[in-house]
Amino acid sequence: MIAPDTSRVWTLAAFRSVVERVMLAWLLLTTTGFVEAQEPAAPAASQEGSRPLPAEGAGAAAGAAAGPEWIGKRVIQKYRQFQLKVEDRIVDRKHEILTYRVKKVDGPWLWLEAEGLGLAGWAMAEQVVPVEEAIVFFTRYIREFPDDVHGFFMRAIVWYQERNEPELALDDLNDAIRLDPTAAYLWNDRGEVWRARKNYNKAIGDYTEAIRLAPDRPGPYNNRGLALYALKEYDKAIADYTEAIRLDPKNSLTFGNRGNARLARKDYDRAIDDYEQAIELDPKFVSAYRNRARALLLDRRGALAVESAREGLKVGTWDGEIPVYTAIIGQLSALQAGDPASAKWFLDEAAAHADHEEWPYPVISYLRGELSEAGLLAKAGENNDHRTEAHGFLGYERLLKGRDEEALRHFVWVKEHGDSTRAGYLIAIAELDRLEAKQVSSRHP
Numbered sequence: 001m002i003a004p005d006t007s008r009v010w011t012l013a014a015f016r017s018v019v020e021r022v023m024l025a026w027l028l029l030t031t032t033g034f035v036e037a038q039e040p041a042a043p044a045a046s047q048e049g050s051r052p053l054p055a056e057g058a059g060a061a062a063g064a065a066a067g068p069e070w071i072g073k074r075v076i077q078k079y080r081q082f083q084l085k086v087e088d089r090i091v092d093r094k095h096e097i098l099t100y101r102v103k104k105v106d107g108p109w110l111w112l113e114a115e116g117l118g119l120a121g122w123a124m125a126e127q128v129v130p131v132e133e134a135i136v137f138f139t140r141y142i143r144e145f146p147d148d149v150h151g152f153f154m155r156a157i158v159w160y161q162e163r164n165e166p167e168l169a170l171d172d173l174n175d176a177i178r179l180d181p182t183a184a185y186l187w188n189d190r191g192e193v194w195r196a197r198k199n200y201n202k203a204i205g206d207y208t209e210a211i212r213l214a215p216d217r218p219g220p221y222n223n224r225g226l227a228l229y230a231l232k233e234y235d236k237a238i239a240d241y242t243e244a245i246r247l248d249p250k251n252s253l254t255f256g257n258r259g260n261a262r263l264a265r266k267d268y269d270r271a272i273d274d275y276e277q278a279i280e281l282d283p284k285f286v287s288a289y290r291n292r293a294r295a296l297l298l299d300r301r302g303a304l305a306v307e308s309a310r311e312g313l314k315v316g317t318w319d320g321e322i323p324v325y326t327a328i329i330g331q332l333s334a335l336q337a338g339d340p341a342s343a344k345w346f347l348d349e350a351a352a353h354a355d356h357e358e359w360p361y362p363v364i365s366y367l368r369g370e371l372s373e374a375g376l377l378a379k380a381g382e383n384n385d386h387r388t389e390a391h392g393f394l395g396y397e398r399l400l401k402g403r404d405e406e407a408l409r410h411f412v413w414v415k416e417h418g419d420s421t422r423a424g425y426l427i428a429i430a431e432l433d434r435l436e437a438k439q440v441s442s443r444h445p
Contacts, residue, residue: 066125070102070110075128076158078137080150082128084112084121091121095185097157099131134158149183152176156189166193184214188223195227203227218247222254229261230421237261252282259291264426268299286316290326293333294423298430302337306330309346318353324360325423328393331367335400359386360423363393385422388414392424399431408435 076099084091098119104111110128113120129137138155145151156172159165173190180186191206207224214220225240241258248254259274275292278285289312296305309330316323327350334343350364362379365371371379373394380386395410414428 065107066105066110068105070105070125073102074115074131075100075102075110075112076131076134076154077123078127078129078141078154082123084119084123086121091119093119097154099161100128131158131162134162147179149176149180149186152179153186153189156193160193160196166197169193182213184210184217184220187213188217188220191220191223191227195223195230198230200227200230216247218244218251218254221247222251222257225254225257225261229257229264232264232420234261234264238265250281252278252285252288255281256285256288256291259288259295260426263291263295263298264420264429266298266430268295271295272299284315286312286322286326288312289315290322290329293326293329294427297329297333297336298427300336302333302335303339305333306337306339306342309333310342313346313349321358321360324350324354324364327354328360328363328367329423332393332396332400335397359383360389363389366394367397384417385419388418388422388428389424391418392422392428396424396427396431399435404435404438407431411435 077097084093093114098114100112100114102110103113103120105125108124108126109122110125111120112123112128135155135158138151138158141148141151142155152172152175156169156176159172160169170190170193173186173193176186177183177190187206187210191203191210194200194203194206204224204227207220207227210217210220211224221240221244225237225244228234228237228240238258238261241254241261244251244254245258255274255278259271259278262268262271262274272292272295275288275295278288279292282288289308293305293308293312296302296308309326312326313323313330316326327346330346331343334340334346347364347368350361351368354361354364356365359379362371362376365379366373366376376390376394377387380390391410391413395407395414398404398407398410411428411432414425415432418425418428
């Protein structure tokens with residue numbers, strides 16, 4: 001077990017913490033109307049989109065009508081007993097605390113859709129809070145119920161996911177664990193914050209405690225696998241993913257994660273099998289198409305890699321960075337396959353649909369001939385994640401042009417300085433091994 005970290009260092013983050021708390025104190029002084037936790041009423045909608053009816057006997061307790069100002073808001077649940085319902089069915093949220101977008105309003109009911117996960121259902125407006133108001137709400141909750149883990153846990157989620165304040169999230173999770181050290185989910189979530197901060201050993205310690213407390217829950221095994229993967233402990237990561245799959249054989253994400261670890265072990269066939277299983281479970285799992293393409297690329301099956309990348313772009317949208325990486329892998333695969341028309345298609349699609357201001361679009365600009373190598377590295381700046389990918393993709397592009405020495409220089413940089421979790425890392429390491437073996441073979445015929 002890892003004890004809560006109570007050390008304090010006066011840093012910019014600490015100063016920001018003080019400022020945040022002063023602002024909260026002012027907000028709490030000027031805002032009234034704390035709502036006591038309560039069991040939410042259960043909606044009984046006749047069908048999706050129709051007006052939900054209050055549960056039998058609910059009467060006026062169903063709440064006042066929600067206004068149109070709710071439409072488009074991002075919200076999070078207030079209380080532990082929160083439910084989503086469609087008709088008389090409770091939606092299985094798999095114990096996840098999620099952020100939702102309000103899509104419809106009907107009386108006191110909101111139609112909520114979980115961002116990027118396909119979960120949706122009706123909930124009462126009084127059971128959720130807009131994310132921009134959530135810190136104030138849960139701070140009041142904690143003041144009213146200082147011995148209730150729920151308030152600390154929920155505020156930690158908002159600090160971490162919405163405010164990008166991991167130190168404040170850790171403070172709240174430490175308090176929550178102090179209140180209930182037997183709650184596996186608290187250890188797991190603190191492990192998630194440690195992992196996001198790249199403190200993988202502390203993350204592994206927390207996940208291990210979560211597993212000890214709840215050995216039948218797949219999440220901590222999967223998450224510990226991610227931390228082990230980041231430390232390049234690929235065999236141990238595969239073992240954890242395999243256990244998570246045994247406990248939850250329908251989770252496409254875990255198959256995708258095991259595929260990544262097998263890809264790192266250069267076990268291309270079994271990595272591809274895992275990606276295909278992930279796609280079978282979730283045909284819109286764009287990352288699985290991209291990673292299958294990457295495995296096929298490294299296995300010198302460029303034409304099949306092109307097909308996988310193209311499928312990934314067809315089933316997904318152009319939100320975020322994943323489709324841009326898919327286009328990059330598709331373009332490099334097409335060049336490997338000697339298919340310049342497809343290579344151009346991937347770049348043109350990215351140019352037409354991707355956000356030109358966000359990483360990794362500068363890689364697309366380089367491949368389109370709009371940026372020089374120096375320009376691409378300048379765009380990566382001091383961000384090591386971006387530099388890892390820039391050098392990895394630069395090296396592979398040089399390799400495809402037969403410029404082995406230049407490729408080697410980029411791949412060596414990735415090996416010595418790169419982040420093992422980034423998209424270009426495994427490409428660089430696999431090809432570096434091949435180039436070094438080729439050099440040894442040429443010296444010793």
